[in-house]
Amino acid sequence: xxSGWPSLLLGLALAAGPAFGRPAVQxxxxxxxxxxxxxxxxxxSGKTVAVNQAGFEASIHARAGMSCVDCHTDLxxxxxxxxxxxxxxxxxxxxxxxxxxxLAASVHGQSGAGEGQAVSCRDCHGAHDVRAGxxxxxxxxxxxxxxxCLACHAEKVQAGRGGEFVRLYEKSVHFRxxxxxxxxxxxxxxxxxxxxxxxxxxxxxxxxxxxxxIKTCGRCHVGIERDYLExxxxxxxxxxxxxxxxxxxxxxxxxxxxxAEAESSVYATKVAGVCSRCHDDMALARKYGLLPDRMKTxxxxxxxxxxxxxxxxxxxxxxxxxFHDIRDSSDPKSSVYPENLPATCGRCHAGxxxxxxxxxxxxxxxxxxxxxxxxxxxxxxxYIVVISAIIAVFLMFIAADLLHRALKRGRHD
Amino acid sequence: xxxxxxxxxDEVFVRMNLTERLQHTLLILTFVTLMATGLPLxxxxxxxxxxxxxxxxxxxxxxxxxxxxAVMLIANLVWHLGYTVFTRRGRDNFRALIPRVKDFRDxxxxxxxxxxxxxxxxxxxxxxxxxxxxxxWLFRAPPLxxxxxxxxxxxxxxxxxxxxxxxxxxxxxxxxxxSLRFFPLWVHNIFIIVHGYEAMxxxxxxxxxxxxxxHLNPEVFPMSKVWLSGRITGKELRLLHPLEYERILxxxxxxxxxxxxxxxxxxxxxxxxxxxxxxx
Numbered sequence: 001x002x003s004g005w006p007s008l009l010l011g012l013a014l015a016a017g018p019a020f021g022r023p024a025v026q027x028x029x030x031x032x033x034x035x036x037x038x039x040x041x042x043x044x045s046g047k048t049v050a051v052n053q054a055g056f057e058a059s060i061h062a063r064a065g066m067s068c069v070d071c072h073t074d075l076x077x078x079x080x081x082x083x084x085x086x087x088x089x090x091x092x093x094x095x096x097x098x099x100x101x102x103l104a105a106s107v108h109g110q111s112g113a114g115e116g117q118a119v120s121c122r123d124c125h126g127a128h129d130v131r132a133g134x135x136x137x138x139x140x141x142x143x144x145x146x147x148x149c150l151a152c153h154a155e156k157v158q159a160g161r162g163g164e165f166v167r168l169y170e171k172s173v174h175f176r177x178x179x180x181x182x183x184x185x186x187x188x189x190x191x192x193x194x195x196x197x198x199x200x201x202x203x204x205x206x207x208x209x210x211x212x213x214i215k216t217c218g219r220c221h222v223g224i225e226r227d228y229l230e231x232x233x234x235x236x237x238x239x240x241x242x243x244x245x246x247x248x249x250x251x252x253x254x255x256x257x258x259x260a261e262a263e264s265s266v267y268a269t270k271v272a273g274v275c276s277r278c279h280d281d282m283a284l285a286r287k288y289g290l291l292p293d294r295m296k297t298x299x300x301x302x303x304x305x306x307x308x309x310x311x312x313x314x315x316x317x318x319x320x321x322x323f324h325d326i327r328d329s330s331d332p333k334s335s336v337y338p339e340n341l342p343a344t345c346g347r348c349h350a351g352x353x354x355x356x357x358x359x360x361x362x363x364x365x366x367x368x369x370x371x372x373x374x375x376x377x378x379x380x381x382x383y384i385v386v387i388s389a390i391i392a393v394f395l396m397f398i399a400a401d402l403l404h405r406a407l408k409r410g411r412h413d
Numbered sequence: 414x415x416x417x418x419x420x421x422x423d424e425v426f427v428r429m430n431l432t433e434r435l436q437h438t439l440l441i442l443t444f445v446t447l448m449a450t451g452l453p454l455x456x457x458x459x460x461x462x463x464x465x466x467x468x469x470x471x472x473x474x475x476x477x478x479x480x481x482x483a484v485m486l487i488a489n490l491v492w493h494l495g496y497t498v499f500t501r502r503g504r505d506n507f508r509a510l511i512p513r514v515k516d517f518r519d520x521x522x523x524x525x526x527x528x529x530x531x532x533x534x535x536x537x538x539x540x541x542x543x544x545x546x547x548x549x550w551l552f553r554a555p556p557l558x559x560x561x562x563x564x565x566x567x568x569x570x571x572x573x574x575x576x577x578x579x580x581x582x583x584x585x586x587x588x589x590x591x592s593l594r595f596f597p598l599w600v601h602n603i604f605i606i607v608h609g610y611e612a613m614x615x616x617x618x619x620x621x622x623x624x625x626x627x628h629l630n631p632e633v634f635p636m637s638k639v640w641l642s643g644r645i646t647g648k649e650l651r652l653l654h655p656l657e658y659e660r661i662l663x664x665x666x667x668x669x670x671x672x673x674x675x676x677x678x679x680x681x682x683x684x685x686x687x688x689x690x691x692x693x
Contacts, residue, residue: 299458305457308457309463309469309472310472311469311473350590355595358597358599359601360599361598372597376599376603376606383606383613390617391617394617397520397523397524398622398625400523402631404528407529
């Protein structure tokens with residue numbers, strides 16, 4: 001679609017060309033290249049004015065039959081060569097008007113401190129050798145785009161959180177799919193940030209802003225977007241909740257990795273940490289009435305303890321509560337709805353019965369629960385008292401024994 | 414013959430035979446393994462333990478070792494149980510280990526004898542008439558112990574109780590699905606709590622009580638070697654287990670008297686000897 005527009009406009013422009021009334025004497029590209037193909041050609045001010053002939057001839061414009069003057073329009077009126085030193089810069093918007101408009105409104109178009117656009121068409125597309133987006137050699141071909149963006153964003157342009165942050169993309173599963181598996185449909189920079197209209201993440205209109213990120217990721221991850229929007233987080237998100245987690249809060253932004261990989265932010269042993277960023281936050285807990293001590297009670301359980309020691313086969317938050325479509329335990333569709341617990345536990349514990357639901361997983365002492373649910377805690381308290389008493393008796397006997405020996409020795413000396 | 418000649422101070426007695434020493438050694442090995450592979454879970458907050466078990470694989474190996482040691486511990490217990498039931502020495506030991514009222518009194522008397530608070534009071538002239546009438550409360554002499562004193566009996570029964578609790582709760586933790594087929598989750602949660610805290614109790618009891626009694630105690634420092642050699646001298650028997658010593662002495666005295674009687678009878682003539690032997 002995106003590559004369709006320019007060619008369509010190009011066609012229109014070419015068709016309309018003669019109607020605008022070209023001057024009778026017009027230089028063809030061969031005439032220009034007669035001089036400009038010399039790589040040593042410089043202007044009076046020493047700037048190179050050479051044109052890579054092969055590059056130009058392979059460009060989409062040359063192949064569509066366009067010549068130099070179609071872009072360098074002020075040369076149309078010139079009959080005597082060599083022509084004047086200064087020419088107006090080529091204006092792509094004459095043909096590519098919508099893209100130019102998008103670019104002007106983008107962060108690239110807006111951030112050029114008073115001297116026009118910070119990034120122009122040629123910075124991404126190249127100049128004479130511009131190729132179609134689906135051309136393997138194109139700078140904007142999906143497999144090549146990260147390199148094109150990184151040419152500036154890795155070092156030269158420290159946008160937002162700097163080059164390091166941008167380069168994290170190269171670790172991501174998206175980049176790996178692009179680079180390793182050659183999957184052109186995998187997300188490159190443009191897939192998430194937009195192409196011509198790229199905006200700062202702080203701009204609510206940006207495709208990667210909190211407001212739009214769900215939709216942006218959902219363009220490819222359709223099923224996950226649907227699940228997310230049905231869960232508690234998604235419902236709050238649709239209501240405009242400002243604190244609710246969106247995709248990037250759990251999965252990170254540039255360095256998104258599959259959950260099975262140890263470096264992933266949602267690796268089995270890290271999930272509890274990710275959830276507790278909000279669920280252990282006092283301010284958020286008060287604001288939204290979140291249940292307290294979820295992380296503490298999980299950590300004390302065998303699941304949580306084993307997970308802390310790096311065991312990945314034990315349950316983490318998501319194993320029981322779900323990942324994208326987390327629902328309240330009062331929702332009959334929830335995986336932790338009491339009647340669904342045997343099935344949920346049964347995913348790991350083959351043949352789990354209703355007994356799995358008869359007791360608390362996250363038990364908090366202050367909670368008003370029945371005696372049964374509180375009994376493990378009571379047993380624990382009894383043990384603490386008994387152990388303390390026994391140890392105290394041990395120490396008393398040891399102290400008495402040592403005292404006796406000390407006194408006896410004193411008497412003997 | 415005097416008592417000291419009947420039981421000489423350098424005579425060697427077997428306090429722990431080879432079977433008992435092997436059972437004790439096996440108990441040490443399994444106990445240490447169980448503690449090393451189990452306690453880190455109790456202290457999951459400590460960074461140190463997370464360094465010991467760095468990855469998921471180490472954790473799985475930990476579990477395997479823990480259960481292997483548990484099986485060894487159970488096997489050792491079964492061996493000990495068989496030994497106790499089927500051998501004479503085992504049965505005698507067991508009988509000597511049964512807790513009696515005397516043990517509670519011994520503990521009480523030993524404690525007050527050691528701190529000597531009542532003797533101090535008497536010397537200061539407090540409750541003079543009471544102490545004159547009831548000298549027991551001065552605890553002048555320490556209690557006299559038999560083959561096993563109250564400390565040893567306590568440790569023996571602590572191991573028995575602890576093993577029973579740990580094996581039962583541990584079994585249900587091992588077979589979670591089995592446990593939850595019969596018990597609701599809250600009961601299973603109690604198993605987990607019990608297993609952890611009972612382990613903590615056992616660990617502290619061994620570290621504080623047993624280590625003091627067999628290592629740090631000035632009497633045996635740096636270590637009582639009974640668990641290695643199994644031997645105890647006549648002197649140690651006389652000082653540490655006076656009642657057992659007394660019993661052995663009594664038996665030998667009787668044997669000496671009987672020998673003497675037999676010798677005299679044989680001098681007097683055959684028929685008497687026959688009569689006396691048939692009468693016994």
